Amino acid sequence: MMDVVVGGGIAGLATAVGLARAGRAVTVLERRERIEELGAGIILWPNALRALGELGLREQVHGVAELEAVGGLRRPDGEWLNRVDGRRFSAAHGEVAAIHRGDLIDLLHEAAVEAGVEIRCGQEVVGVESGPQGGATVVAAGGRHLVADLVLGADGLRSAVREAVFPAAGAPQPTGLTAWRWVVDAEAPGLPAPLVPSVTIGAGTELGIVPLPGSRAYCYFSSVRRPDGTTPGPEQCREWHDPIPSLVAAGEAGGMLCHELWDLPPLPSFVHPNLPVALVGDAAHAMTPHLGQGAAQGLEDAAALACLVKTTGDARELLGAYDRERGDRARAVQRASRQAMGALTITHPALVAVRDALIRLLPGVVVERAMARWVRTG
Numbered sequence: 138m139m140d141v142v143v144g145g146g147i148a149g150l151a152t153a154v155g156l157a158r159a160g161r162a163v164t165v166l167e168r169r170e171r172i173e174e175l176g177a178g179i180i181l182w183p184n185a186l187r188a189l190g191e192l193g194l195r196e197q198v199h200g201v202a203e204l205e206a207v208g209g210l211r212r213p214d215g216e217w218l219n220r221v222d223g224r225r226f227s228a229a230h231g232e233v234a235a236i237h238r239g240d241l242i243d244l245l246h247e248a249a250v251e252a253g254v255e256i257r258c259g260q261e262v263v264g265v266e267s268g269p270q271g272g273a274t275v276v277a278a279g280g281r282h283l284v285a286d287l288v289l290g291a292d293g294l295r296s297a298v299r300e301a302v303f304p305a306a307g308a309p310q311p312t313g314l315t316a317w318r319w320v321v322d323a324e325a326p327g328l329p330a331p332l333v334p335s336v337t338i339g340a341g342t343e344l345g346i347v348p349l350p351g352s353r354a355y356c357y358f359s360s361v362r363r364p365d366g367t368t369p370g371p372e373q374c375r376e377w378h379d380p381i382p383s384l385v386a387a388g389e390a391g392g393m394l395c396h397e398l399w400d401l402p403p404l405p406s407f408v409h410p411n412l413p414v415a416l417v418g419d420a421a422h423a424m425t426p427h428l429g430q431g432a433a434q435g436l437e438d439a440a441a442l443a444c445l446v447k448t449t450g451d452a453r454e455l456l457g458a459y460d461r462e463r464g465d466r467a468r469a470v471q472r473a474s475r476q477a478m479g480a481l482t483i484t485h486p487a488l489v490a491v492r493d494a495l496i497r498l499l500p501g502v503v504v505e506r507a508m509a510r511w512v513r514t515g
């Protein structure tokens with residue numbers, strides 16, 4: 138028998154690498170026709186890098202990531218509300234990296250193949266049932282059955298595994314926010330060199346600039362839905378400080394990804410009470426992206442499983458320990474992300490002014506400590 142990981146995204150591949158490197162036979166079932174990641178960039182906070190290190194992948198990540206990815210907060214007119222000293226932050230709390238999602242998925246995919254993981258693409262899982270000898274049976278579209286010792290549902294926000302075995306779990310909730318993401322040539326004419334990482338916050342809007350390796354930069358913009366039901370896109374930043382108008386124009390020319398943002402109500406447990414089935418990554422704890430912790434929490438799940446599986450061969454014991462180690466932590470980060478969303482989606486001009494004044498008053502070290510609260514590495 139073997140372990141089955143449902144979903145070949147960041148959390149699923151990382152989980153598969155950890156289990157396979159611990160000596161387990163692992164199969165990943167991915168519904169897409171190939172392993173790939175369309176998204177633009179991603180920030181890996183110190184806890185994400187630590188988890189990747191525990192999975193034996195720190196060096197590979199360093200090879201394709203931009204370090205010192207933290208900058209500070211600005212107003213749309215360009216005033217810095219505060220600046221984060223990247224070197225001081227890294228020295229105190231650990232390195233922060235920015236990476237193209239495609240590069241991250243490629244290195245996880247490669248590591249999974251090297252560790253002997255079997256990856257089956259074009260396999261949509263539609264259910265999970267009780268299986269023989271205390272195991273579970275994974276049901277794929279077309280009626281194919283796969284018997285497993287352990288099933289890890291890493292199938293994202295709209296997880297079929299969650300729906301099958303946690304029927305009481307709440308459905309994902311819309312946040313009223315839409316996010317645009319794009320990657321630009323950071324050496325294009327009209328852009329300053331080097332591009333400085335920053336997040337510019339407006340009224341219900343936020344635009345991030347994150348340098349990536351290979352002369353690229355990852356930009357994201359999020360905007361809250363207006364009372365008339367419309368959500369204006371990044372074009373509303375044409376009057377913002379430089380180099381935002383050029384970055385927006387480059388994104389409009391080169392193409393942007395656009396998604397509504399969702400939040401998952403916290404699950405009381407990530408582990409089924411009777412079946413050897415657990416959830417990892419967004420399937421367990423999808424959260425708003427305001428702390429940049431979604432993938433990091435999935436990587437923490439993977440690292441925790443990889444460590445625990447070395448201590449016991451008993452599925453119930455393993456999953457119980459996993460739930461105890463990961464449940465409270467991931468739910469707390471989910472809650473904190475929602476709270477951060479609240480501050481960044483204020484639209485009333487008077488409240489925006491109060492928020493900005495408060496941020497301006499905070500000393501840099503206090504901001505850094507607040508940022509570091511959720512990136513603990515110990």
Ligand SMILES: Cc1cc2nc3c(=O)[nH]c(=O)nc-3n(C[C@H](O)[C@H](O)[C@H](O)COP(=O)(O)OP(=O)(O)OC[C@H]3O[C@@H](n4cnc5c(N)ncnc54)[C@H](O)[C@@H]3O)c2cc1C
Nearest residue numbers: 144146147148168180262292293418419426429431432433
């Ligand atoms: C705008 C935005 C910015 C973000 N920025 C950051 C950031 O800077 N840092 C950070 O840490 N996080 C960030 N996140 C969060 C991060 O993107 C997610 O938490 C992470 O990608 C989730 O990975 P996952 O593997 O759990 O799920 P997914 O990426 O959703 O992967 C799930 C996989 O399962 C497959 N699948 C789905 N259903 C089935 C099925 N029934 N059968 C088989 N396969 C299936 C899918 O095809 C997919 O490959 C951001 C999110 C957003 C929206």
